[in-house]
Amino acid sequence: MTISLKELLEKTSSYHYEIYLASISIDCVIFSFDTNSLKVLLVRLKGSKEWALPGGYLKKEEDLNEGAERVLKERTSVSNVYLHQFETFGEKNRSQHFFEGYPDDLWQKQRYISISYYALTNYAKVIPKIDDISDACKWISIDELPALMMDHSKILEKALKALRRGLNYRPIGLKLLPEKFTMPELQKLYEIILDKKLNRGNFYRKMIKYGILTKLKETRKGGAHKAPNLYTFDKEAYTDALENGFKEAW
Amino acid sequence: MTISLKELLEKTSSYHYEIYLASISIDCVIFSFDTNSLKVLLVRLKGSKEWALPGGYLKKEEDLNEGAERVLKERTSVSNVYLHQFETFGEKNRSQHFFEGYPDDLWQKQRYISISYYALTNYAKVIPKIDDISDACKWISIDELPALMMDHSKILEKALKALRRGLNYRPIGLKLLPEKFTMPELQKLYEIILDKKLNRGNFYRKMIKYGILTKLKETRKGGAHKAPNLYTFDKEAYTDALENGFKEAW
DNA sequence: ACAAAAGTGTTACCCTTACACCCATGT
DNA sequence: ACATGGGTGTAAGGGTAACACTTTTGT
Numbered sequence: 021m022t023i024s025l026k027e028l029l030e031k032t033s034s035y036h037y038e039i040y041l042a043s044i045s046i047d048c049v050i051f052s053f054d055t056n057s058l059k060v061l062l063v064r065l066k067g068s069k070e071w072a073l074p075g076g077y078l079k080k081e082e083d084l085n086e087g088a089e090r091v092l093k094e095r096t097s098v099s100n101v102y103l104h105q106f107e108t109f110g111e112k113n114r115s116q117h118f119f120e121g122y123p124d125d126l127w128q129k130q131r132y133i134s135i136s137y138y139a140l141t142n143y144a145k146v147i148p149k150i151d152d153i154s155d156a157c158k159w160i161s162i163d164e165l166p167a168l169m170m171d172h173s174k175i176l177e178k179a180l181k182a183l184r185r186g187l188n189y190r191p192i193g194l195k196l197l198p199e200k201f202t203m204p205e206l207q208k209l210y211e212i213i214l215d216k217k218l219n220r221g222n223f224y225r226k227m228i229k230y231g232i233l234t235k236l237k238e239t240r241k242g243g244a245h246k247a248p249n250l251y252t253f254d255k256e257a258y259t260d261a262l263e264n265g266f267k268e269a270w
Numbered sequence: 271m272t273i274s275l276k277e278l279l280e281k282t283s284s285y286h287y288e289i290y291l292a293s294i295s296i297d298c299v300i301f302s303f304d305t306n307s308l309k310v311l312l313v314r315l316k317g318s319k320e321w322a323l324p325g326g327y328l329k330k331e332e333d334l335n336e337g338a339e340r341v342l343k344e345r346t347s348v349s350n351v352y353l354h355q356f357e358t359f360g361e362k363n364r365s366q367h368f369f370e371g372y373p374d375d376l377w378q379k380q381r382y383i384s385i386s387y388y389a390l391t392n393y394a395k396v397i398p399k400i401d402d403i404s405d406a407c408k409w410i411s412i413d414e415l416p417a418l419m420m421d422h423s424k425i426l427e428k429a430l431k432a433l434r435r436g437l438n439y440r441p442i443g444l445k446l447l448p449e450k451f452t453m454p455e456l457q458k459l460y461e462i463i464l465d466k467k468l469n470r471g472n473f474y475r476k477m478i479k480y481g482i483l484t485k486l487k488e489t490r491k492g493g494a495h496k497a498p499n500l501y502t503f504d505k506e507a508y509t510d511a512l513e514n515g516f517k518e519a520w
Numbered sequence: 521a522c523a524a525a526a527g528t529g530t531t532a533c534c535c536t537t538a539c540a541c542c543c544a545t546g547t
Numbered sequence: 548a549c550a551t552g553g554g555t556g557t558a559a560g561g562g563t564a565a566c567a568c569t570t571t572t573g574t
Binding site: 499 | 549550555
């Protein structure tokens with residue numbers, strides 16, 4: 021017989037008081053890209069129907085960014101992941117419904133603000149990990165999102181907007197695509213993030229002109245049609261280009 | 271004889287424990303624009319040589335945005351101000367030097383994260399207010415910045431970058447300029463925020479084409495030369511234009 | 521044969537940049 | 548007269564959008 025969420029929370033409450041800062045939680049919107057769809061890593065807490073963003077608390081002896089990296093690593097087993105803090109959410113009642121019926125001195129029942137990050141990960145390298153308080157943890161496509169607990173839907177929506185706006189300033193292609201990728205894959209990624217179709221020929225020319233791609237002498241075998249060329253990012257040129265953004269309005 | 275900062279903090283510590291959330295502070299970078307220079311409202315704590323960003327703590331019974339509005343109002347006496355949360359700072363040692371020599375159970379000596387906002391205010395409408403813990407509170411031009419305490423210089427720098435990046439997405443001109451302003455004033459504001467000279471004729475044409483300005487039948491009297499035309503923003507057109515940004519890269 | 525991939529051409533249009541010119545007007 | 552403001556002209560260059568054509572290649 022497995023231990024319930026409520027029992028588990030009550031058992032660990034005093035430990036939490038000891039090592040974590042009160043009132044501060046960290047939530048991560050972990051993105052990846054796989055076969056033409058943008059995915060988000062979601063968890064489901066034991067006994068709950070709703071899904072949630074993977075999150076955690078900030079330790080008393082840890083920088084904020086370290087905390088975000090740790091939360092991420094606990095869920096994905098990968099480190100050195102691109103993380104960007106995009107917003108902090110702090111409505112006073114943002115979690116009040118979820119912990120109804122729990123004892124008032126429970127650590128998790130306090131009021132929390134959520135410092136939210138998005139992470140850009142490589143789909144193939146991440147192994148979603150279930151922890152003690154959840155019974156599911158998996159990639160879900162952003163057009164098949166389930167109901168999320170608390171204000172997590174709002175947080176996810178803001179993350180998507182921040183991702184879109186960051187397309188010209190952050191290494192989004194570099195971090196979401198595998199080491200080697202094809203031009204149609206890159207275009208698809210842009211189309212999904214921007215939520216619109218792009219003209220193929222113009223996209224091709226623009227990308228080439230940015231000078232951030234290195235064309236490989238290999239092709240992607242195994243498809244049903246002509247094997248597409250593979251590219252990698254020229255990391256130096258990419259980061260240089262991002263310094264000022266790919267396009268500035270002024 | 272006036273009460274020292276240390277005495278004041280010690281006296282109010284227990285009160286703070288009661289009504290504020292621990293670990294969370296709110297700092298505001300309050301901008302305004304006056305006669306060709308961008309200014310920031312800074313305060314100096316009693317007995318300190320360094321200046322600081324106006325800040326405060328989040329009340330247990332208050333939304334995060336309400337807290338930011340309250341902090342702002344305490345310093346400027348104005349409400350309905352444009353506030354934008356741009357980043358949360360949380361290095362574990364960010365305040366450790368400042369409170370050396372203070373008792374360990376002092377409220378203010380705890381570890382804090384700083385949820386930071388920038389505010390866009392009208393210079394003429396703001397009356398800087400000194401409170402009990404400070405002995406100065408005034409507008410300082412961004413090219414005459416003094417040394418700031420803790421990581422406040424870094425916060426201010428990030429605020430400036432966020433301001434610059436937001437120029438095409440946020441009502442920056444609308445909020446920083448007086449109700450009526452001239453074309454040269456508007457251009458100067460853009461030049462200061464972007465930190466570069468802009469061509470006058472092209473700037474004029476571009477602004478007119480945006481369709482966000484209403485030309486008034488008045489001029490700014492009293493100058494040494496030809497009286498310039500006055501304009502106001504067409505608020506509806508302005509907010510409509512901001513919906514998608516003045517210029518999108520994709 | 522078919523379908524996807526790759527690369528290029530074309531055209532019209534718009535925007536940006538940089539200068540330059542004219543006029544108006546307050547001191 | 549002079550300095551500032553207001554408004555427009557213009558030519559070069561570059562980016563965008565939409566479409567179309569060609570060639571290559573794997574099944």
